[in-house]
Amino acid sequence: MRDRRHNGSRALMMNIAPEASIPLSSVQEQGLNRWLGVTALFLASLNLRPAVASIAPVLGSIQHDLGLSSAISSFLVSIPMICMGLLAPFSVKLSGKLGNERVIALSLALIGGSTLLRLFIQSAALLFLTALLSGIGIAMLGPLLSGFIKKHMAGSVPSMIAIYSMALALGAALGSSLTSPLYWRLDSWQMALAFWCLPAILALPLWFGVQKRRNPGSVPQAFSGKPLKLPWKTGKVWMLAIQFGMLSLIFYSLLGWLPLMLTATGASGGQAGFMVTLFAMVQIPSGIILQFLLSIHASRRDWLIVLSIMQTTGLLLFFFSLYLWFAILLCGLGAGMLFALVNLLPVEAASTPEEAAAWAAMTQCFGFLIGAAGPLLMGYLYDRMGNFHVGIMGLVLISTVMGILSLFIIPRRNVQK
Numbered sequence: 001m002r003d004r005r006h007n008g009s010r011a012l013m014m015n016i017a018p019e020a021s022i023p024l025s026s027v028q029e030q031g032l033n034r035w036l037g038v039t040a041l042f043l044a045s046l047n048l049r050p051a052v053a054s055i056a057p058v059l060g061s062i063q064h065d066l067g068l069s070s071a072i073s074s075f076l077v078s079i080p081m082i083c084m085g086l087l088a089p090f091s092v093k094l095s096g097k098l099g100n101e102r103v104i105a106l107s108l109a110l111i112g113g114s115t116l117l118r119l120f121i122q123s124a125a126l127l128f129l130t131a132l133l134s135g136i137g138i139a140m141l142g143p144l145l146s147g148f149i150k151k152h153m154a155g156s157v158p159s160m161i162a163i164y165s166m167a168l169a170l171g172a173a174l175g176s177s178l179t180s181p182l183y184w185r186l187d188s189w190q191m192a193l194a195f196w197c198l199p200a201i202l203a204l205p206l207w208f209g210v211q212k213r214r215n216p217g218s219v220p221q222a223f224s225g226k227p228l229k230l231p232w233k234t235g236k237v238w239m240l241a242i243q244f245g246m247l248s249l250i251f252y253s254l255l256g257w258l259p260l261m262l263t264a265t266g267a268s269g270g271q272a273g274f275m276v277t278l279f280a281m282v283q284i285p286s287g288i289i290l291q292f293l294l295s296i297h298a299s300r301r302d303w304l305i306v307l308s309i310m311q312t313t314g315l316l317l318f319f320f321s322l323y324l325w326f327a328i329l330l331c332g333l334g335a336g337m338l339f340a341l342v343n344l345l346p347v348e349a350a351s352t353p354e355e356a357a358a359w360a361a362m363t364q365c366f367g368f369l370i371g372a373a374g375p376l377l378m379g380y381l382y383d384r385m386g387n388f389h390v391g392i393m394g395l396v397l398i399s400t401v402m403g404i405l406s407l408f409i410i411p412r413r414n415v416q417k
Contacts, residue, residue, distance in 0.1 A: 033213055034153075036206065036209055036210060036213065037148075037152050037153065037210060038153075038160070038163065039206060040203065040206040040207055040209070040210045041145060041148065041149070041153075041160065041163060041164060041167075042163055042164075042166075042167045043167070043199065043202055043203035043206060044104060044108060044141060044145060044167075044203050044207065045145060045163075045164045045165075045167035045168050045171070046167045046168075046170060046171045046199045046203070047108060047111050047112075047137075047138075047141065047171065047199045047200050047203060048138055048141065048142060048167075048168050048171060049168060049171040049172040049175060050115075050171045050172070050174060050175035050196040050199060051080065051111060051114070051115050051131075051134040051138065051175075051196060052077055052080050052081075052134075052138075052175070052252070052255065052256075053171070053172040053173075053174075053175030053176045053179075053255055053280070054175040054176070054179040054192070054193050054195075054196050055076045055077060055193070055256070056077075056176065056255060056256055056257070056258065056259055056276075057176060057177075057179040057180040057183070057259065057273075057276070058179055058180065058183050058189040058192060058193070059073055059076075059256075059259070059260075060260075061183070061189045062076075062127070062189060065189075066123070066124045066127065067124075068124060069379075069383060070379040070382050070383050071376070071379040071380045071383050072124075072379075073379065074256060074257075074375040074376050074378065074379030074380075075128065075131070075376070076127065076128070076131050076256075077252055077255065077256035077375040078252075078372040078373075078374075078375045078376050079128065079131040079132055079135055080131055080132075080134055080135030080138055080139075081135070081248065081252060081368045081369075081371050081372035081375075082135065082368070082369065082372045083132065083135030083136050083138070083139045084135060084138055084139040084142065084364055084365075084368035085139075085364070085365050085366065085367070085368035085369030085370075085371075085372060086139070086365070086369070087135075087136055087139035087140060088139050088140075088142065088143050088360075088361040088362075088364040088365040088368070089361045089362065089365050090139075090140070091103060091107075091139060091140035091141070091142075091143050091144055091361060092143060092144070092147075092357050092358055092361045094140065095144055095147070095357070099211070100144050100147055100148060100151070100357075101148070101207060101210050101211040102211055103140055103144055104140075104141060104144050104145070104148070104207055105204060105207040105208060105211060106140070107137045107138070107140040107141035107144070108137070108141065108200045108203050108204050108207060109137075109200070109204060110133060110134070110136060110137035110140075111134050111137035111138060111141070111197075111200045112197045112199075112200025112201055112204070113133070113197070114129075114130045114133030114134040114137065115130065115134060115193070115194060115196050115197040115200065116194050116197040117129075117130050117133070117194075118130050118190055118193040118194045119190055119191060119193075119194035120190070121190050121193075139364075139368075142360070142364055143357050143360040143361035143364055144357060145164060146343070146346065146347050146356050146357055146359075146360035147353045147354070147356050147357030147360065148353075149161065149164065149347060149356070150347055150350060150352070150353040150355075150356035150357070151353035151356075154353075157344070157347050157348060158291050158294065158344060159291060161287065161340060161343055161344045161347060162287035162288050162290065162291045162340060163287065164287070164343065165286060165287030165290075165336070165339060165340035165343065166284055166285065166286070166287045166288060168339065169280070169283030169284045169286060169287070169336050169339075170284050171199065172255065172280050172283065173277070173280030173281050173283065173284055174280075175196060175280075176255070176276050176277065176279070176280040177273075177276070177277040177280055177281070178195075179192050179193070179195075179196075180192075180273060182195055231355075231358060231359060231362060232362070236349065236409070237346070237359055237362050237363060238366070239405065239408065239409050240342070240345055240346055240359075240363045240367075240409065241362060241363045241364075241365070241366035241367050241370075242366070242367075242370070242405065243304075243342055243367075243402060243405055243406070243409060244342050244363050244364065244366075244367030244368075244370075244371075245366060245367040245368070245369070245370025245371050246370065246371075246398050246399075246401065246402045246405075247335065247338050247339065247342060247367075247371070247402065248367050248368055248370065248371025248372075248374070249370055249371040249373060249374035249395075249398060250311070250315075250335065250374065250395050250398055250399055251335045251339070251371070252371050252372075252374050252375055253374035253375055253377075253378045253391070253395060254279065254331065254335075254395075255375075256374075256375040256378070256379075257375065257378050257379070257382070257388070257391075258272075258275075258276050258279060259272050259273070259276055260382075260388075261318075261388050261392070262275055262276070262324070264387060264388055265318075265321045265324065266321070267324065275324065275325065275328045278325070278328050278329060278332065279328045279331060279332040280332065281332075282329055282332040282333045282336065283332050283333070283335065283336030283339075284336075286333060286336025286337045286339070286340055287336070287337075287340040289333075289337060290303070290337045290340045290341055290344075293337075300341065300344075300345060301406055301407070301409065303337075303341060304338070304341060304342075304402075304403070304406035304409065305403050305406045305407070307334050307337050307338045307341065308334075308338070308399055308400070308402045308403030308406060309403055310330050310333065310334035311330065311331060311334035311335060311338065311399045311402075312396055312399040312400050312403065313330055314326075314327045314328070314329070314330030314331035314332075314334060315327070315331060315392060315395050315396045315399055316396055317330070318331065318392060319389070319392045319393055319396060338402075342363075343360075345409070346359035346360050346363050347359075347360070374395075377391065377394070378391045
């Protein structure tokens with residue numbers, strides 16, 4: 001199956017240039033470096049969502065203490081996404097000057113520092129500042145991890161994307177499910193939010209180690225040292241960006257408003273909490289499940305369509321308040337596998353680490369800008385209408401369009417590649 005996916009396709013070219021190879025002196029060092037790289041990748045990816053996912057569980061307390069409306073509160077989710085959209089291309093440029101691993105370490109430091117700053121929040125202005133700073137860190141970190149995978153783990157891209165996706169989902173799950181218990185235990189939403197600086201603190205020493213081993217005694221270079229250019233004129237990148245944007249709009253709308261959506265359907269606070277945890281937890285193994293499904297049936301296009309239908313079905317059940325547990329399961333698992341697949345496509349389509357980072361940056365740039373509108377519109381519609389009915393139906397329509405667009409992202413002649 002692996003040979004079939006790799007045969008004769010530039011989109012699945014897994015070899016890297018000699019100048020991008022890992023400097024190794026022995027088999028033992030190779031094993032050590034690989035495990036260091038995988039662990040560092042996992043911990044870095046773990047930091048991409050807790051700063052955002054931890055907001056929703058304590059949003060009611062934040063609104064009460066700081067006097068924020070639903071529409072204004074939605075900016076706490078949208079600001080990081082806007083940063084991810086606007087700044088993703090600059091991360092690629094910055095890595096060209098400072099080096100990929102160094103910029104990743106700086107991004108982790110910014111995420112950890114801004115999250116720790118939430119411990120001292122007494123005003124809405126400082127809270128929004130932390131959202132801005134963490135968004136900048138996340139914006140720089142995301143695309144460069146794709147380039148890191150293509151550079152150092154090019155022979156196992158699907159499995160590394162699965163690990164990346166699993167860490168991404170785990171970060172969201174932990175932020176969504178543990179923030180409320182932390183708040184109850186600490187009696188402070190500031191302390192509960194600041195707790196999520198710990199993943200960055202754990203990841204930073206590993207990335208210092210990666211930086212030292214990847215570039216021993218040399219000036220940091222981004223990938224092979226070639227200038228990184230964004231593929232503005234490549235039609236497939238724009239299609240991937242729109243697909244990623246619609247997925248982000250749906251996912252972050254649910255991430256930001258799911259607790260209130262569930263209570264609006266009549267669920268108790270305890271039931272809503274459990275279902276939010278379910279939504280996050282089912283995404284953790286989604287990357288591994290997707291890798292298994294691709295080993296059975298390699299068509300990326302077919303799975304994009306199937307997973308879009310799964311997500312649409314869950315949203316429809318949610319709209320009609322039917323089988324809420326099953327609806328949340330479908331939404332969570334569908335979104336998780338879609339994120340893994342949509343993140344896999346740009347890395348596979350690139351033939352070099354430079355292209356992988358550039359494709360990921362452009363996809364995330366416009367994708368997150370589209371997605372940032374979701375939480376804002378959901379909050380606005382809720383303030384105007386007093387319910388989430390129109391907002392949820394809008395998500396159903398967007399998910400349906402995602403499935404239709406999937407027919408055109410991968411040409412029929414490449415459907416099995």
